[in-house]
Amino acid sequence: xxxxxxxxxxxxxxxxxxxxxxxxxxxxxxxxxxxxxxxxxxxxxxxxxxxxxxxxxxxxxxxxxxxxxxxxxxxxxxxxxxxxxxxxxxxxxxxxxxxxxxxxxxxxxxxxxxxxxxxxxxxxxxxxxxxxxxxxxxxxxxxxxxxxxxxxxxxxxxxxxxxxxxxxxxxxxxxxxxxxxxxxxxxxxxxxxxxxxxxxxxxxxxxxxxxxxxxxxxxxxxxxxxxxxxxxxxxxxxxxxxxxxxxxxxxxxxxxxxxxxxxxxxxxxxxxxxxxxxxxxxxxxxxxxxxxxxxxxxxxxxxxxxxxxxxxxxxxxxx
Amino acid sequence: xxxxxxxxxxxxxxxxxxxxxxxxxxxxxxxxxxxxxxxxxxxxxxxxxxxxxxxxxxxxxxxxxxxxxxxxxxxxxxxxxxxxxxxxxxxxxxxxxxxxxxxxxxxxxxxxxxxxxxxxxxxxx
Numbered sequence: 070x071x072x073x074x075x076x077x078x079x080x081x082x083x084x085x086x087x088x089x090x091x092x093x094x095x096x097x098x099x100x101x102x103x104x105x106x107x108x109x110x111x112x113x114x115x116x117x118x119x120x121x122x123x124x125x126x127x128x129x130x131x132x133x134x135x136x137x138x139x140x141x142x143x144x145x146x147x148x149x150x151x152x153x154x155x156x157x158x159x160x161x162x163x164x165x166x167x168x169x170x171x172x173x174x175x176x177x178x179x180x181x182x183x184x185x186x187x188x189x190x191x192x193x194x195x196x197x198x199x200x201x202x203x204x205x206x207x208x209x210x211x212x213x214x215x216x217x218x219x220x221x222x223x224x225x226x227x228x229x230x231x232x233x234x235x236x237x238x239x240x241x242x243x244x245x246x247x248x249x250x251x252x253x254x255x256x257x258x259x260x261x262x263x264x265x266x267x268x269x270x271x272x273x274x275x276x277x278x279x280x281x282x283x284x285x286x287x288x289x290x291x292x293x294x295x296x297x298x299x300x301x302x303x304x305x306x307x308x309x310x311x312x313x314x315x316x317x318x319x320x321x322x323x324x325x326x327x328x329x330x331x332x333x334x335x336x337x338x339x340x341x342x343x344x345x346x347x348x349x350x351x352x353x354x355x356x357x358x359x360x361x362x363x364x365x366x367x368x369x370x371x372x373x374x375x376x377x378x379x380x381x382x383x384x385x386x387x388x
Numbered sequence: 389x390x391x392x393x394x395x396x397x398x399x400x401x402x403x404x405x406x407x408x409x410x411x412x413x414x415x416x417x418x419x420x421x422x423x424x425x426x427x428x429x430x431x432x433x434x435x436x437x438x439x440x441x442x443x444x445x446x447x448x449x450x451x452x453x454x455x456x457x458x459x460x461x462x463x464x465x466x467x468x469x470x471x472x473x474x475x476x477x478x479x480x481x482x483x484x485x486x487x488x489x490x491x492x493x494x495x496x497x498x499x500x501x502x503x504x505x506x507x508x509x510x511x512x513x
Contacts, residue, residue: 350435
């Protein structure tokens, strides 16, 4: 018995890994209260899927934000009893149930048990007429019993719009839009080909010039700056030499990786550290300022206000 | 010894200059929980940094936002940290934390409370 259960849990891990290998990072495994090796494996596979998914959204590195788009994953229309009366074509693929299995079932049956309380609550809100649109994160069940968490929007439809449908649920996700990207590249290359030779420089400029070894250096610099907020900011030249790179690369590469300049980064880290101390301790501002590399309390207060829109004094008074 | 406190996620007490921080069983940490835990801890410490003995055996799941928060803001006012971990799940969670972040202060994963106290005793005022 023990063995069957173990194998079943292991199977789920494989299923998720297969989904990951296919490029689907949206699925997650259900966690148990166990603490054994298999549970540890389950946890780390979920973490890996989560990290990979979010790494596509890293905006600082390589300028390609516009190659992402919001994609509607699933659309459901529900009747007044919250039963599914229509679903989009993607739903059977994503949840791996057939259209017949999904149609005319109460919507809650598509959800994982952790989402049932939320769903009941939102249903009540709609029944009581207190809202006509709501955002909610729901976890869907799939045929393979792996989970599909999705950000959903529920909309009450005007009652004279469609005969039976009263509510619409849409889930959306952000995907890398390769098609769009390829089309763009194609038209750009075609444009370049037709242009005189001297203009081809533009094409190269959009490519990142960073090598893996450079990225590692910039990460190390970021970590160093984060961990030493009290030290006076070094000059870019010193910093670059300390970590075996040059000023030009540091300037360009750091911004590409973190989306801000070295000095913006330092200021950001200092203010973030200081914010929590202002809010949750009784340390004098003078000391907080010094510990976080500000010249004095006035300088600190000015920068703080510029970043957060209120002074340290305001924050402490309201904490 | 300062009186300890208990909230929904953990218990805190300070004993012989060490802050004992123990997560309750089957805790799921998302960003909101992580922020609450850190603010409570900082308030409890009243601005003073302590060596921290953190029993993470009760944590079931930490999501990405919570992981990021705990490794930045969450590392405030810690002189050194010992994580108590004695099962595969807490080993992997503490490893994820250690490998993905380079915390400013010494951190060690230990198997028992005693081992943790021994490691932290060097950082007591």
